Amino acid sequence: MQPFRGSVEMMPGWIEGVLQHGHGVASGANSESPYPKGSISIQSPFFKALGLDLSCYWHGTINLSFKPLEIILRNPDITFENMYWTDLHPPETFSFWNIKLRSIDNHNVNGLIYYPHPETKARHWQSSSVLEILAPRMTNLGEGSPLQVKASEGCLQLIDGARLRAKLLEFLKFRVLASPDHFFANSSHLGIREWLSKTNPEFLILPNKDLDHVWNQAKTLYTET
Known part of the structure:
Protein backbone atom coordinates (compact mmCIF):
# COMPACT_ATOMS: atom_id res chain seq x y z
CA MET A 1 0.00 0.00 0.00
CA GLN A 2 1.09 3.57 -0.52
CA PRO A 3 2.24 5.60 2.52
CA PHE A 4 0.12 8.45 3.82
CA ARG A 5 0.04 11.56 1.66
CA GLY A 6 0.92 13.77 4.60
CA SER A 7 3.18 14.16 7.60
CA VAL A 8 2.47 10.74 9.11
CA GLU A 9 4.79 8.02 7.82
CA MET A 10 4.14 4.30 7.80
CA MET A 11 5.55 2.67 10.93
CA PRO A 12 6.57 -1.00 11.26
CA GLY A 13 3.59 -3.26 11.83
CA TRP A 14 1.07 -0.79 10.38
CA ILE A 15 -0.79 -1.42 7.11
CA GLU A 16 -2.82 1.12 5.20
CA GLY A 17 -6.21 0.88 3.55
CA VAL A 18 -8.79 3.34 2.30
CA LEU A 19 -12.29 3.91 3.59
CA GLN A 20 -15.24 2.86 1.48
CA HIS A 21 -18.98 2.98 1.94
CA GLY A 22 -20.48 -0.12 3.50
CA HIS A 23 -23.94 -1.63 3.17
CA GLY A 24 -25.35 0.69 5.86
CA VAL A 25 -26.70 -2.32 7.75
CA ALA A 26 -24.40 -2.15 10.77
CA SER A 27 -25.26 1.50 11.44
CA GLY A 28 -28.88 1.42 10.25
CA ALA A 29 -28.16 4.05 7.58
CA ASN A 30 -29.61 1.82 4.85
CA SER A 31 -33.35 2.53 4.67
CA GLU A 32 -33.93 -0.93 3.16
CA SER A 33 -32.15 -2.74 5.99
CA PRO A 34 -34.26 -5.15 8.05
CA TYR A 35 -32.60 -3.64 11.15
CA PRO A 36 -33.72 0.03 11.36
CA LYS A 37 -31.63 0.60 14.52
CA GLY A 38 -28.60 -0.99 12.89
CA SER A 39 -27.31 -4.50 13.47
CA ILE A 40 -24.56 -3.36 15.88
CA SER A 41 -27.09 -1.70 18.19
CA ILE A 42 -29.18 -4.87 18.19
CA GLN A 43 -26.21 -7.16 18.72
CA SER A 44 -24.49 -5.10 21.42
CA PRO A 45 -26.62 -6.31 24.38
CA PHE A 46 -25.97 -9.92 23.34
CA PHE A 47 -22.23 -9.31 23.14
CA LYS A 48 -22.29 -7.54 26.52
CA ALA A 49 -24.04 -10.50 28.12
CA LEU A 50 -21.20 -12.68 26.81
CA GLY A 51 -18.55 -10.34 28.22
CA LEU A 52 -17.80 -7.87 25.40
CA ASP A 53 -18.89 -4.27 26.06
CA LEU A 54 -19.14 -2.18 22.88
CA SER A 55 -20.46 0.97 24.55
CA CYS A 56 -17.26 2.92 23.84
CA TYR A 57 -17.59 2.36 20.07
CA TRP A 58 -19.76 4.01 17.44
CA HIS A 59 -22.63 1.68 16.58
CA GLY A 60 -21.61 1.24 12.99
CA THR A 61 -18.55 -0.13 11.22
CA ILE A 62 -15.63 1.47 9.43
CA ASN A 63 -15.13 -0.36 6.15
CA LEU A 64 -11.44 -0.41 5.27
CA SER A 65 -10.50 -1.67 1.82
CA PHE A 66 -7.14 -3.15 0.79
CA LYS A 67 -8.22 -4.01 -2.75
CA PRO A 68 -6.84 -5.74 -4.78
CA LEU A 69 -5.16 -7.54 -1.88
CA GLU A 70 -7.17 -9.95 0.27
CA ILE A 71 -7.23 -10.25 4.05
CA ILE A 72 -6.20 -13.31 6.04
CA LEU A 73 -7.21 -13.25 9.72
CA ARG A 74 -5.93 -15.65 12.38
CA ASN A 75 -5.92 -16.05 16.15
CA PRO A 76 -8.92 -13.94 17.17
CA ASP A 77 -8.94 -12.40 20.64
CA ILE A 78 -12.60 -13.30 21.12
CA THR A 79 -15.01 -15.66 19.36
CA PHE A 80 -18.69 -16.14 20.09
CA GLU A 81 -20.08 -19.21 18.37
CA ASN A 82 -23.66 -19.52 17.14
CA MET A 83 -24.95 -16.38 18.83
CA TYR A 84 -28.68 -15.87 18.45
CA TRP A 85 -29.50 -12.18 18.05
CA THR A 86 -32.41 -12.01 15.58
CA ASP A 87 -35.29 -14.20 14.47
CA LEU A 88 -34.68 -13.22 10.83
CA HIS A 89 -32.00 -15.87 10.30
CA PRO A 90 -30.10 -18.62 12.16
CA PRO A 91 -27.45 -17.85 14.82
CA GLU A 92 -24.11 -16.43 13.68
CA THR A 93 -20.52 -16.83 14.81
CA PHE A 94 -18.51 -13.64 15.44
CA SER A 95 -14.79 -13.09 16.01
CA PHE A 96 -12.98 -9.95 17.18
CA TRP A 97 -9.37 -8.74 17.13
CA ASN A 98 -8.00 -5.85 19.18
CA ILE A 99 -6.31 -3.30 16.91
CA LYS A 100 -5.00 0.24 16.82
CA LEU A 101 -6.09 2.79 14.19
CA ARG A 102 -4.28 5.89 13.01
CA SER A 103 -5.64 8.58 10.69
CA ILE A 104 -3.81 11.07 8.50
CA ASP A 105 -4.09 13.77 11.18
CA ASN A 106 -2.27 11.42 13.60
CA HIS A 107 -5.45 10.62 15.53
CA ASN A 108 -4.88 7.27 17.27
CA VAL A 109 -7.66 5.12 18.73
CA ASN A 110 -8.19 1.54 19.84
CA GLY A 111 -10.65 -0.52 17.85
CA LEU A 112 -11.87 -4.01 17.06
CA ILE A 113 -11.97 -5.98 13.85
CA TYR A 114 -15.57 -7.17 13.63
CA TYR A 115 -15.88 -10.44 11.72
CA PRO A 116 -19.20 -12.21 11.27
CA HIS A 117 -18.09 -15.60 9.99
CA PRO A 118 -19.28 -15.85 6.37
CA GLU A 119 -20.25 -19.52 6.73
CA THR A 120 -22.89 -18.45 9.28
CA LYS A 121 -23.69 -14.98 7.89
CA ALA A 122 -26.98 -15.36 6.06
CA ARG A 123 -27.11 -11.79 4.72
CA HIS A 124 -24.87 -9.01 3.41
CA TRP A 125 -21.86 -10.55 1.72
CA GLN A 126 -18.58 -8.77 2.50
CA SER A 127 -15.56 -8.61 0.19
CA SER A 128 -12.44 -10.53 1.26
CA SER A 129 -10.54 -7.27 0.64
CA VAL A 130 -12.51 -5.29 3.26
CA LEU A 131 -12.18 -5.17 7.03
CA GLU A 132 -15.17 -4.17 9.15
CA ILE A 133 -13.91 -2.23 12.17
CA LEU A 134 -15.57 -1.01 15.35
CA ALA A 135 -14.05 2.19 16.76
CA PRO A 136 -14.97 5.44 18.50
CA ARG A 137 -16.11 8.18 16.13
CA MET A 138 -13.17 9.53 14.14
CA THR A 139 -13.34 12.97 12.55
CA ASN A 140 -12.16 14.09 9.10
CA LEU A 141 -12.76 10.69 7.53
CA GLY A 142 -14.72 10.08 4.35
CA GLU A 143 -14.90 7.90 1.26
CA GLY A 144 -11.34 7.30 0.04
CA SER A 145 -9.64 8.52 3.22
CA PRO A 146 -6.48 6.58 4.10
CA LEU A 147 -6.39 4.86 7.46
CA GLN A 148 -3.70 2.74 9.08
CA VAL A 149 -4.36 -0.34 11.19
CA LYS A 150 -2.10 -2.39 13.43
CA ALA A 151 -2.95 -5.81 14.84
CA SER A 152 -1.01 -8.23 17.02
CA GLU A 153 1.72 -10.13 15.22
CA GLY A 154 0.44 -13.07 13.23
CA CYS A 155 -3.21 -11.98 13.28
CA LEU A 156 -3.62 -9.94 10.09
CA GLN A 157 -1.98 -10.53 6.72
CA LEU A 158 -2.58 -9.27 3.19
CA ILE A 159 -2.13 -11.61 0.23
CA ASP A 160 -2.45 -11.43 -3.53
Whole structure:
Protein backbone atom coordinates (compact mmCIF):
# COMPACT_ATOMS: atom_id res chain seq x y z
CA MET A 1 0.00 0.00 0.00
CA GLN A 2 1.09 3.57 -0.52
CA PRO A 3 2.24 5.60 2.52
CA PHE A 4 0.12 8.45 3.82
CA ARG A 5 0.04 11.56 1.66
CA GLY A 6 0.92 13.77 4.60
CA SER A 7 3.18 14.16 7.60
CA VAL A 8 2.47 10.74 9.11
CA GLU A 9 4.79 8.02 7.82
CA MET A 10 4.14 4.30 7.80
CA MET A 11 5.55 2.67 10.93
CA PRO A 12 6.57 -1.00 11.26
CA GLY A 13 3.59 -3.26 11.83
CA TRP A 14 1.07 -0.79 10.38
CA ILE A 15 -0.79 -1.42 7.11
CA GLU A 16 -2.82 1.12 5.20
CA GLY A 17 -6.21 0.88 3.55
CA VAL A 18 -8.79 3.34 2.30
CA LEU A 19 -12.29 3.91 3.59
CA GLN A 20 -15.24 2.86 1.48
CA HIS A 21 -18.98 2.98 1.94
CA GLY A 22 -20.48 -0.12 3.50
CA HIS A 23 -23.94 -1.63 3.17
CA GLY A 24 -25.35 0.69 5.86
CA VAL A 25 -26.70 -2.32 7.75
CA ALA A 26 -24.40 -2.15 10.77
CA SER A 27 -25.26 1.50 11.44
CA GLY A 28 -28.88 1.42 10.25
CA ALA A 29 -28.16 4.05 7.58
CA ASN A 30 -29.61 1.82 4.85
CA SER A 31 -33.35 2.53 4.67
CA GLU A 32 -33.93 -0.93 3.16
CA SER A 33 -32.15 -2.74 5.99
CA PRO A 34 -34.26 -5.15 8.05
CA TYR A 35 -32.60 -3.64 11.15
CA PRO A 36 -33.72 0.03 11.36
CA LYS A 37 -31.63 0.60 14.52
CA GLY A 38 -28.60 -0.99 12.89
CA SER A 39 -27.31 -4.50 13.47
CA ILE A 40 -24.56 -3.36 15.88
CA SER A 41 -27.09 -1.70 18.19
CA ILE A 42 -29.18 -4.87 18.19
CA GLN A 43 -26.21 -7.16 18.72
CA SER A 44 -24.49 -5.10 21.42
CA PRO A 45 -26.62 -6.31 24.38
CA PHE A 46 -25.97 -9.92 23.34
CA PHE A 47 -22.23 -9.31 23.14
CA LYS A 48 -22.29 -7.54 26.52
CA ALA A 49 -24.04 -10.50 28.12
CA LEU A 50 -21.20 -12.68 26.81
CA GLY A 51 -18.55 -10.34 28.22
CA LEU A 52 -17.80 -7.87 25.40
CA ASP A 53 -18.89 -4.27 26.06
CA LEU A 54 -19.14 -2.18 22.88
CA SER A 55 -20.46 0.97 24.55
CA CYS A 56 -17.26 2.92 23.84
CA TYR A 57 -17.59 2.36 20.07
CA TRP A 58 -19.76 4.01 17.44
CA HIS A 59 -22.63 1.68 16.58
CA GLY A 60 -21.61 1.24 12.99
CA THR A 61 -18.55 -0.13 11.22
CA ILE A 62 -15.63 1.47 9.43
CA ASN A 63 -15.13 -0.36 6.15
CA LEU A 64 -11.44 -0.41 5.27
CA SER A 65 -10.50 -1.67 1.82
CA PHE A 66 -7.14 -3.15 0.79
CA LYS A 67 -8.22 -4.01 -2.75
CA PRO A 68 -6.84 -5.74 -4.78
CA LEU A 69 -5.16 -7.54 -1.88
CA GLU A 70 -7.17 -9.95 0.27
CA ILE A 71 -7.23 -10.25 4.05
CA ILE A 72 -6.20 -13.31 6.04
CA LEU A 73 -7.21 -13.25 9.72
CA ARG A 74 -5.93 -15.65 12.38
CA ASN A 75 -5.92 -16.05 16.15
CA PRO A 76 -8.92 -13.94 17.17
CA ASP A 77 -8.94 -12.40 20.64
CA ILE A 78 -12.60 -13.30 21.12
CA THR A 79 -15.01 -15.66 19.36
CA PHE A 80 -18.69 -16.14 20.09
CA GLU A 81 -20.08 -19.21 18.37
CA ASN A 82 -23.66 -19.52 17.14
CA MET A 83 -24.95 -16.38 18.83
CA TYR A 84 -28.68 -15.87 18.45
CA TRP A 85 -29.50 -12.18 18.05
CA THR A 86 -32.41 -12.01 15.58
CA ASP A 87 -35.29 -14.20 14.47
CA LEU A 88 -34.68 -13.22 10.83
CA HIS A 89 -32.00 -15.87 10.30
CA PRO A 90 -30.10 -18.62 12.16
CA PRO A 91 -27.45 -17.85 14.82
CA GLU A 92 -24.11 -16.43 13.68
CA THR A 93 -20.52 -16.83 14.81
CA PHE A 94 -18.51 -13.64 15.44
CA SER A 95 -14.79 -13.09 16.01
CA PHE A 96 -12.98 -9.95 17.18
CA TRP A 97 -9.37 -8.74 17.13
CA ASN A 98 -8.00 -5.85 19.18
CA ILE A 99 -6.31 -3.30 16.91
CA LYS A 100 -5.00 0.24 16.82
CA LEU A 101 -6.09 2.79 14.19
CA ARG A 102 -4.28 5.89 13.01
CA SER A 103 -5.64 8.58 10.69
CA ILE A 104 -3.81 11.07 8.50
CA ASP A 105 -4.09 13.77 11.18
CA ASN A 106 -2.27 11.42 13.60
CA HIS A 107 -5.45 10.62 15.53
CA ASN A 108 -4.88 7.27 17.27
CA VAL A 109 -7.66 5.12 18.73
CA ASN A 110 -8.19 1.54 19.84
CA GLY A 111 -10.65 -0.52 17.85
CA LEU A 112 -11.87 -4.01 17.06
CA ILE A 113 -11.97 -5.98 13.85
CA TYR A 114 -15.57 -7.17 13.63
CA TYR A 115 -15.88 -10.44 11.72
CA PRO A 116 -19.20 -12.21 11.27
CA HIS A 117 -18.09 -15.60 9.99
CA PRO A 118 -19.28 -15.85 6.37
CA GLU A 119 -20.25 -19.52 6.73
CA THR A 120 -22.89 -18.45 9.28
CA LYS A 121 -23.69 -14.98 7.89
CA ALA A 122 -26.98 -15.36 6.06
CA ARG A 123 -27.11 -11.79 4.72
CA HIS A 124 -24.87 -9.01 3.41
CA TRP A 125 -21.86 -10.55 1.72
CA GLN A 126 -18.58 -8.77 2.50
CA SER A 127 -15.56 -8.61 0.19
CA SER A 128 -12.44 -10.53 1.26
CA SER A 129 -10.54 -7.27 0.64
CA VAL A 130 -12.51 -5.29 3.26
CA LEU A 131 -12.18 -5.17 7.03
CA GLU A 132 -15.17 -4.17 9.15
CA ILE A 133 -13.91 -2.23 12.17
CA LEU A 134 -15.57 -1.01 15.35
CA ALA A 135 -14.05 2.19 16.76
CA PRO A 136 -14.97 5.44 18.50
CA ARG A 137 -16.11 8.18 16.13
CA MET A 138 -13.17 9.53 14.14
CA THR A 139 -13.34 12.97 12.55
CA ASN A 140 -12.16 14.09 9.10
CA LEU A 141 -12.76 10.69 7.53
CA GLY A 142 -14.72 10.08 4.35
CA GLU A 143 -14.90 7.90 1.26
CA GLY A 144 -11.34 7.30 0.04
CA SER A 145 -9.64 8.52 3.22
CA PRO A 146 -6.48 6.58 4.10
CA LEU A 147 -6.39 4.86 7.46
CA GLN A 148 -3.70 2.74 9.08
CA VAL A 149 -4.36 -0.34 11.19
CA LYS A 150 -2.10 -2.39 13.43
CA ALA A 151 -2.95 -5.81 14.84
CA SER A 152 -1.01 -8.23 17.02
CA GLU A 153 1.72 -10.13 15.22
CA GLY A 154 0.44 -13.07 13.23
CA CYS A 155 -3.21 -11.98 13.28
CA LEU A 156 -3.62 -9.94 10.09
CA GLN A 157 -1.98 -10.53 6.72
CA LEU A 158 -2.58 -9.27 3.19
CA ILE A 159 -2.13 -11.61 0.23
CA ASP A 160 -2.45 -11.43 -3.53
CA GLY A 161 -5.16 -14.06 -3.56
CA ALA A 162 -5.94 -13.87 -7.28
CA ARG A 163 -2.29 -14.49 -8.20
CA LEU A 164 -1.94 -17.36 -5.73
CA ARG A 165 -5.13 -19.10 -6.91
CA ALA A 166 -4.04 -18.81 -10.56
CA LYS A 167 -0.56 -20.08 -9.70
CA LEU A 168 -1.99 -23.03 -7.76
CA LEU A 169 -4.26 -23.96 -10.66
CA GLU A 170 -1.26 -23.93 -13.01
CA PHE A 171 0.77 -25.99 -10.50
CA LEU A 172 -2.01 -28.60 -10.34
CA LYS A 173 -2.32 -28.62 -14.12
CA PHE A 174 1.22 -29.92 -14.59
CA ARG A 175 0.85 -32.40 -11.73
CA VAL A 176 -2.36 -33.81 -13.20
CA LEU A 177 -1.06 -33.97 -16.76
CA ALA A 178 2.04 -35.82 -15.55
CA SER A 179 -0.17 -38.47 -13.96
CA PRO A 180 -3.67 -38.11 -15.40
CA ASP A 181 -4.97 -41.47 -14.20
CA HIS A 182 -3.62 -41.43 -10.67
CA PHE A 183 -3.01 -37.88 -9.44
CA PHE A 184 -6.24 -37.23 -7.52
CA ALA A 185 -6.48 -40.81 -6.26
CA ASN A 186 -2.92 -40.71 -4.94
CA SER A 187 -3.11 -37.25 -3.36
CA SER A 188 -6.68 -36.90 -2.08
CA HIS A 189 -6.23 -39.37 0.80
CA LEU A 190 -3.72 -36.96 2.37
CA GLY A 191 -6.03 -33.97 2.33
CA ILE A 192 -5.24 -30.85 0.33
CA ARG A 193 -3.31 -29.08 3.09
CA GLU A 194 -1.19 -32.07 4.02
CA TRP A 195 -0.38 -32.75 0.37
CA LEU A 196 0.58 -29.12 -0.28
CA SER A 197 2.75 -29.05 2.85
CA LYS A 198 4.81 -31.82 1.24
CA THR A 199 4.85 -30.36 -2.28
CA ASN A 200 4.47 -26.56 -2.24
CA PRO A 201 3.82 -24.86 1.14
CA GLU A 202 3.56 -21.46 -0.57
CA PHE A 203 -0.15 -22.10 -1.15
CA LEU A 204 -0.99 -22.92 2.48
CA ILE A 205 -1.70 -19.23 3.14
CA LEU A 206 -4.90 -19.59 1.11
CA PRO A 207 -8.07 -20.30 3.14
CA ASN A 208 -9.69 -23.72 2.89
CA LYS A 209 -12.53 -22.51 0.69
CA ASP A 210 -10.02 -21.27 -1.90
CA LEU A 211 -8.02 -24.49 -1.81
CA ASP A 212 -11.20 -26.54 -2.24
CA HIS A 213 -12.39 -24.34 -5.12
CA VAL A 214 -9.09 -24.54 -7.04
CA TRP A 215 -8.78 -28.27 -6.37
CA ASN A 216 -12.24 -28.93 -7.77
CA GLN A 217 -11.57 -26.57 -10.67
CA ALA A 218 -8.46 -28.59 -11.55
CA LYS A 219 -10.48 -31.81 -11.45
CA THR A 220 -13.01 -30.34 -13.85
CA LEU A 221 -10.47 -28.86 -16.25
CA TYR A 222 -7.74 -31.47 -16.33
CA THR A 223 -9.34 -34.87 -15.94
CA GLU A 224 -11.29 -36.73 -18.56
CA THR A 225 -14.94 -37.51 -17.93
